[in-house]
Amino acid sequence: MGQYDALFSRGKKRLSELKKLNAVKSTPLMQRLESQGISRREFMTWSAQVTAMLSLPLSFSPLVAEAAEVADRVPLIWLHMAECTGCSESLIRCDTPSIDSVLFDHISVEYHETLMAAAGWQAEENLEHALEAYKGGYVLAVEGAIPTADNGHYLTVGCKGHTGTEIIHHAAEGAAAIVSVGTCAAFGGVQAAAPNPTEAKGVDQVVHKPVVNLGGCPPSEKNIVGTLMYFVMFGKLPPMDMYGRPKWAYGARVHDNCERRGRFDAGEFVEKFGDKGAKEGYCLYKVGCKGPYTYNNCPTERFNHHTSWPVLAGHGCIGCSEPNFWDAMADFEKPLGRRDIHSLDKTADFIGTAILGLSVVGLGAHAVAGVFAKDVEDK
Amino acid sequence: MSKRVVVDPITRIEGHLRVEVEVDENNVITKAWSGSTLWRGIETILKGRSPMDAGLLVQRICGVCTYSHYRCSIEAVEDALDLKIPENAKLLRSLMQSSLYMHDHVVHFYHLHALDWVDIVSALSADPAKAAQVAMKYSATPIAAGEGELRAVQERVQGLVNTGKLGPFANAYWGNGTYKFSPEQNLIAVSHYLKALEVQRKAAEMLAIFGGKQPHPQSLVVGGVSCVRDMLSPARLQEWKQKHAEVNDFINRAYLPDVLMAAEAYKEEPSVLGGVGVKNFMAAEDFYLGNGEYLFQPGVIMNGDLSDVQDVDLTLIEEDVTHSWYQDGAARHPYDGVTEPNYTGLIERDTVYGKLPTFDNDGKYSWVKSPRYAGEPVEVGPLSSLLVAYARGNKQVVGAVNGLLEATGLPVEALFTTLGRTASRLVQTMLVAENSLKTFDALVSNILVDESTYIEPVIDPNKEYKGVGVIEAPRGLLSHWIRIKGGKIENYQAVVPTTWNSGPVDANGKVGPFEQSLVGMKLEDPTKPLEIIRVIHSFDPCMACAVHVMDYKGQDLGQFQVAPNAC
Numbered sequence: 050m051g052q053y054d055a056l057f058s059r060g061k062k063r064l065s066e067l068k069k070l071n072a073v074k075s076t077p078l079m080q081r082l083e084s085q086g087i088s089r090r091e092f093m094t095w096s097a098q099v100t101a102m103l104s105l106p107l108s109f110s111p112l113v114a115e116a117a118e119v120a121d122r123v124p125l126i127w128l129h130m131a132e133c134t135g136c137s138e139s140l141i142r143c144d145t146p147s148i149d150s151v152l153f154d155h156i157s158v159e160y161h162e163t164l165m166a167a168a169g170w171q172a173e174e175n176l177e178h179a180l181e182a183y184k185g186g187y188v189l190a191v192e193g194a195i196p197t198a199d200n201g202h203y204l205t206v207g208c209k210g211h212t213g214t215e216i217i218h219h220a221a222e223g224a225a226a227i228v229s230v231g232t233c234a235a236f237g238g239v240q241a242a243a244p245n246p247t248e249a250k251g252v253d254q255v256v257h258k259p260v261v262n263l264g265g266c267p268p269s270e271k272n273i274v275g276t277l278m279y280f281v282m283f284g285k286l287p288p289m290d291m292y293g294r295p296k297w298a299y300g301a302r303v304h305d306n307c308e309r310r311g312r313f314d315a316g317e318f319v320e321k322f323g324d325k326g327a328k329e330g331y332c333l334y335k336v337g338c339k340g341p342y343t344y345n346n347c348p349t350e351r352f353n354h355h356t357s358w359p360v361l362a363g364h365g366c367i368g369c370s371e372p373n374f375w376d377a378m379a380d381f382e383k384p385l386g387r388r389d390i391h392s393l394d395k396t397a398d399f400i401g402t403a404i405l406g407l408s409v410v411g412l413g414a415h416a417v418a419g420v421f422a423k424d425v426e427d428k
Numbered sequence: 429m430s431k432r433v434v435v436d437p438i439t440r441i442e443g444h445l446r447v448e449v450e451v452d453e454n455n456v457i458t459k460a461w462s463g464s465t466l467w468r469g470i471e472t473i474l475k476g477r478s479p480m481d482a483g484l485l486v487q488r489i490c491g492v493c494t495y496s497h498y499r500c501s502i503e504a505v506e507d508a509l510d511l512k513i514p515e516n517a518k519l520l521r522s523l524m525q526s527s528l529y530m531h532d533h534v535v536h537f538y539h540l541h542a543l544d545w546v547d548i549v550s551a552l553s554a555d556p557a558k559a560a561q562v563a564m565k566y567s568a569t570p571i572a573a574g575e576g577e578l579r580a581v582q583e584r585v586q587g588l589v590n591t592g593k594l595g596p597f598a599n600a601y602w603g604n605g606t607y608k609f610s611p612e613q614n615l616i617a618v619s620h621y622l623k624a625l626e627v628q629r630k631a632a633e634m635l636a637i638f639g640g641k642q643p644h645p646q647s648l649v650v651g652g653v654s655c656v657r658d659m660l661s662p663a664r665l666q667e668w669k670q671k672h673a674e675v676n677d678f679i680n681r682a683y684l685p686d687v688l689m690a691a692e693a694y695k696e697e698p699s700v701l702g703g704v705g706v707k708n709f710m711a712a713e714d715f716y717l718g719n720g721e722y723l724f725q726p727g728v729i730m731n732g733d734l735s736d737v738q739d740v741d742l743t744l745i746e747e748d749v750t751h752s753w754y755q756d757g758a759a760r761h762p763y764d765g766v767t768e769p770n771y772t773g774l775i776e777r778d779t780v781y782g783k784l785p786t787f788d789n790d791g792k793y794s795w796v797k798s799p800r801y802a803g804e805p806v807e808v809g810p811l812s813s814l815l816v817a818y819a820r821g822n823k824q825v826v827g828a829v830n831g832l833l834e835a836t837g838l839p840v841e842a843l844f845t846t847l848g849r850t851a852s853r854l855v856q857t858m859l860v861a862e863n864s865l866k867t868f869d870a871l872v873s874n875i876l877v878d879e880s881t882y883i884e885p886v887i888d889p890n891k892e893y894k895g896v897g898v899i900e901a902p903r904g905l906l907s908h909w910i911r912i913k914g915g916k917i918e919n920y921q922a923v924v925p926t927t928w929n930s931g932p933v934d935a936n937g938k939v940g941p942f943e944q945s946l947v948g949m950k951l952e953d954p955t956k957p958l959e960i961i962r963v964i965h966s967f968d969p970c971m972a973c974a975v976h977v978m979d980y981k982g983q984d985l986g987q988f989q990v991a992p993n994a995c
Contacts, residue, residue: 131468133972134442135491135643141539141625142632142642158596162439166543166600168961169435170781175599196467202771205465206444208434210774210785239470239488246469246769266644267491322654323882330657352641356633362640362647363654367484369644375485380478382649 132193443971508895718870808904
């Protein structure tokens, strides 16, 4: 528990610093929640869920609750680059009974083009004001890749006609933390797939500052909000893997927690969509599932208030939280075969054998995952 | 002396849109230009990939109407391969389609469009008791509009204002004279704005039940659907039906009353009485109900002549690039589209905010192309879909449209306005919600005799194929066009609703729906152009959808062909 003790006291310290700042909201959180028909008990349940989601011991739950109460002191600036707005759509699906009210009241959304009331010149004024007024203290969330070809002119935003690259450099300067929301901001995404005609890049390839990469097309609402919560609680970026993804969300292989894992180990596979195996819930590896090559918490957290995830809906994982997946993992409805996706990832070598149904292979995969995790410990 | 007004970014839309207008000395708009400022090159990226992957990839054109592109692409491939999918798959796709509409239109009305009609600051001076009475005028059983609830909402907004830090509501055009709701009406609408945040989440879950997730669902495949276990689960089916009931309840007890309230308050507001300048409308057949029956019919109406609905002739569609940031060339049919980016930049001039870079409107000024039908610009969207079905004598549509006109006391002409466009979206949502229960029942009956959901596609690498998918997306008629050669995608194009609506002027000087809709409108204050965003939002723009480019002319595709086992 030593490491957790340190983390806990760090969180405590962080919160007491935040509390010294001027409160944005005049009424206390609980009073505001109660006016929304949310009880203390429901709020504590929510905190416990967030705690579990962040892979923290339950003893951290009060800290999460406390963090929610001061979260309004962290301004959020959310920029749209080359994107499809899917990540914003994911954000507004935030689940558990009260999360949209909590977000609405507690994170101060200073700039978000899909949600904000102001437009045009006035919207740009909001951005300039926020960058100046909260310099060094705001969280910068970016949705979408940065087109860099031909001086970046494949994207301009605002009356002044600034390019995406100019805006991102300017906004990154005073950010307390940068979160790349989704595979486009993290790794370039769909527009960076071959031949990448706009030379689209992930944010961390452009700004050279620490960035949290929330892989996923889109990332689940839980991974977005959970990451923001982490920053609010601890005032720093979460421990990350070699691709800058928070370990609490991306630390495990989709395959390892998959509800169909038992079928894989038993050698029971869907041969084609709609067949007997599909009706029985057999493993989707042979119809293209990329779960063995993909790190994310989809099987445990699912999407849309735990409603479903692609594998439950009978379609294989397409590996959307991995860098370069559009090229590296095509064809999406055919098995990848014996391939190394990551230099560290030798698990793929086991797959061919695994098809024979040897459960010992599963253990091998876990062992490799363990080594992987060790190699990229939090610095 | 004319003045230039620049609005960029147009917020509360999908994507990046810039609108510029010129106003005369009376602040009346004389000219308007709309242009997108982002290009991603999705269709270039599709070349050389497997047609089976196209749906997953083109879905990423848009995370809002995410399911529409997915389905349209899969159906284009099925058309190319001449594949007839099982009845269950058709019905499940239709249920997912209805779920998307119930989500998308609610989010559009409340979270993207409402703040153009609703003055949040004014809601602070409302009397909650009186507001609760007002709400009863538009619905016998209004949602989230009791005195206590309204008082709580008002206190919440007051709390925000007291901080002096309005977050997402800061620096908007509050107090503009074209806001027409009373303080009480504003308070009701603010309450529904908040309630809708919760309801839209449920609506998204409806699609996720059969789609795996939303946005970017993942359960369609060429040949059918993959969600056979969800289909065969009585619990899953009921889960959908339960959520449907909850969302439908909100549509009938909040969305409908709020549109009636807006129609009453805004029926004499000049800025919303125009807005339909291009009187050509086109729509696709969609919303499968089972037994070969569809909710909405396809057709084209030209020059506003509802007595003459023509069938859609897909060979008459062309895209023009004269004023788009692509190399010039003759207008082309989507199967043969050839495009090379050619960015020519912005030019500096005086505006109401001082010197700014602006559109070179004599040259090129948008990443959106200009689709034309028989050489004419056409509006697509819920208004078009309803007008086509209405003109075809669709009983349900005629009943619903006439019912709305009667309830508001507005004449038929009111349909051809910004208000009419917004009201049409409501009527479409209500009809879709109601009729999706027929689709649901058809599915339940069909499962008893047939459990199939998939037919395996076969692609002969020695054959060439071409196919088109034509569906109705939330923003209007959507078509995807594919050519397949050697088992790979040879050419791919999407002609998208917002492209139809937002495209720049064409080679013949013909102006598209966005631009035409703004001309003649008077702005109260050109530095705070609320009227412009209200009109543009009524189209529900989706710019990432609208911008798409296919083909680098003459480029060697071999250099970026995707070879799955190359790594």
